[in-house]
Each structure stands twice: as C-alpha cells, then as structure tokens.
Amino acid sequence: MPRKFFVGGNWKCNGTKASIEELCNSLNKGESVESSPVEVVCAPPAIYAQFARERLRKDFHIGLQNCWMGKGGAFTGEIAAEMIKDMNFDWVILGHSERRHISELHENDDTVAKKVEYAQTVGLKVIACIGETLEEREAGHTQQVNERQLAAIAPKVKDWNRVVIAYEPVWAIGTGKVATPEQAQEVHLFLRGWLKKNVSAEVAESVRIIYGGSVNGKNCGELAKQPDIDGFLVGGASLKPEFLDIVGSFRSSL
Numbered sequence: 566m567p568r569k570f571f572v573g574g575n576w577k578c579n580g581t582k583a584s585i586e587e588l589c590n591s592l593n594k595g596e597s598v599e600s601s602p603v604e605v606v607c608a609p610p611a612i613y614a615q616f617a618r619e620r621l622r623k624d625f626h627i628g629l630q631n632c633w634m635g636k637g638g639a640f641t642g643e644i645a646a647e648m649i650k651d652m653n654f655d656w657v658i659l660g661h662s663e664r665r666h667i668s669e670l671h672e673n674d675d676t677v678a679k680k681v682e683y684a685q686t687v688g689l690k691v692i693a694c695i696g697e698t699l700e701e702r703e704a705g706h707t708q709q710v711n712e713r714q715l716a717a718i719a720p721k722v723k724d725w726n727r728v729v730i731a732y733e734p735v736w737a738i739g740t741g742k743v744a745t746p747e748q749a750q751e752v753h754l755f756l757r758g759w760l761k762k763n764v765s766a767e768v769a770e771s772v773r774i775i776y777g778g779s780v781n782g783k784n785c786g787e788l789a790k791q792p793d794i795d796g797f798l799v800g801g802a803s804l805k806p807e808f809l810d811i812v813g814s815f816r817s818s819l
C-alpha cells in the first residue's frame with residue numbers, strides 16, 4: 566500500500582484570534598482533500614487549538630505542538646497528553662528542534678523518548694522530529710546524529726502506523742535555506758534503511774518520513790517527487806495561504 570502523503574502545519578508560537586480567524590478563512594477556500602491521498606494536520610499554539618478547530622475546515626485536523634512526558638499533576642504550565650486526548654485532538658508534535666536546542670527548553674533524546682512513549686499510551690498519534698545542526702552536518706555527523714535521535718525514539722513506538730517521523734535539519738528551519746531534494750532524499754533513505762535493519766522491513770516500507778525546513782509553495786513539488794519524502798512539516802508557510810499549495814503537492818508524489 567502506498568504511504569499516504571502527510572502535511573503538517575506547525576504554527577509555532579504565532580497568532581492572535583484575529584490572525585488565526587483570517588488564516589482559517591483563507592485555508593477554508595481550498596478544495597476539499599477529504600477523499601484525496603493526503604492527511605493534513607495543523608498545530609496551533611495550545612491555547613488557540615479549540616478556537617482554530619471551530620473555524621478550520623474539517624478535512625484539516627488539529628494537533629498540538631508538545632505535551633508533558635507523563636501523567637498530569639503538579640507540573641505548572643504543562644499540558645498532559647491525557648488532556649489533549651480528552652479534548653479529542655489526535656496528534657502531537659514531539660521533539661521539535663526548537664524544543665531540543667533553545668537553551669531555555671533543552672529537551673534531550675531521553676526526554677523526547679519519554680514523551681513519545683507516554684503520548685502513545687493515552688492514544689495520541691505522534692509527529693516525532695529529528696535533525697542535525699549545521700555544525701553537525703559540516704563535521705560529517707549527519708547520519709550519526711539522525712540515527713542517534715531515531716534510535717532513542719524507535720524502541721518506544723508501539724504502533725508505527727500512528728507515528729510520523731519528521732526529518733528537519735536545524736540549519737534549514739526558518740532560514741530560507743531549504744535542503745535540496747537530493748540532500749533530503751539521502752537522509753530519508755538512510756532513515757528508512759535504519760528502520761529496515763533495526764525495526765522491520767514492513768515498518769521501513771510503511772512509515773511516513775516527512776521533511777521540514779523552509780518548505781514553501783515553490784520548492785515543495787520537487788521535494789515531494791523524491792521517493793522517500795512522504796510529506797512535509799511546514800513552519801512559516803503554514804501561516805499563509807500558500808500552505809494550500811504545499812498540501813496540493815501530494816500530486817507531485819503520485
């Protein structure tokens with residue numbers, strides 16, 4: 566069975582009621598993807614998740630950008646995975662590079678692995694992010710870093726049909742410096758190979774590996790043509806009407 570194309574919109578810490586209303590109105594104008602081979606999940610800041618869901622077309626699902634690593638309780642300021650599920654949101658982004666690398670947040674492989682494990686136990690689907698920094702790439706450590714980050718997550722995955730791997734090279738995020746289709750394909754192929762060797766051939770074949778980092782309406786088509794790129798996790802361009810063009814790039818992948 567072909568892998569269903571997946572497009573995530575990571576709205577990060579952006580938006581107001583007014584701007585989200587405007588964004589939803591423009592996204593609602595695109596044709597329905599209900600019966601198209603593409604799955605779309607937008608992740609607004611948590612406080613606006615319900616507000617966005619009430620306004621956004623129903624064929625675009627809403628997810629969250631993070632959650633706590635275990636059961637809720639005395640963890641001021643955190644949002645527990647159970648709460649996300651309780652509010653009927655199905656998806657959560659975990660291990661985003663901004664959560665790994667912004668020094669005030671500093672999530673490590675172990676934290677991300679715990680979050681991935683716990684989110685699944687309450688029934689959430691997970692977009693698990695990995696990716697190397699510029700220094701790591703320039704030092705020739707791209708494969709090693711992505712392998713290490715994937716190896717931390719993989720043993721925690723219960724059902725690979727409910728997990729999407731997002732390869733987001735840190736140097737490409739928010740920089741306008743998109744990975745070339747060949748650079749992205751090379752890492753995606755490597756990750757699939759790793760999964761084949763360390764998990765199973767079936768999982769390697771069926772899991773969706775999506776690319777993130779300066780994806781826009783212009784570069785998405787060429788990236789989508791790559792055999793191991795199964796979609797995108799989009800930051801800046803997910804806040805603009807051009808997100809619809811990125812969603813439509815599933816056609817280039819067929």
Ligand SMILES: O=C(CO)COP(=O)(O)O
Nearest residue numbers: 575738739778779800801
């Ligand atoms: O971090 C990203 C998505 O999670 C990518 O962000 P940009 O698309 O703004 O580069």
